Amino acid sequence: MNYSYFHALQVMTAVQPEEISEAVTLMRSIDGPVLLEVKTNKGGRKDLGRPTRTPIQNKKDFMHFLAIDH
Numbered sequence: 001m002n003y004s005y006f007h008a009l010q011v012m013t014a015v016q017p018e019e020i021s022e023a024v025t026l027m028r029s030i031d032g033p034v035l036l037e038v039k040t041n042k043g044g045r046k047d048l049g050r051p052t053r054t055p056i057q058n059k060k061d062f063m064h065f066l067a068i069d070h
Contacts, residue, residue: 009034011023
């Protein structure tokens with residue numbers, strides 16, 4: 001699954017947030033377009049409510065997170 005990306009990374013069903021954080025750190029050290037694919041399980045928690053933010057707001061938050069130097 002490598003379309004116009006120089007590199008593609010996969011996180012297979014991450015259990016801990018650190019697993020995604022490590023992949024993002026690695027992704028930042030690679031030159032060129034990089035795809036980060038995070039596989040998730042189907043379904044959701046029983047106590048999970050309806051979304052309160054739009055997909056566009058989520059995208060902006062995620063892009064801001066990536067811009068922050070962690």
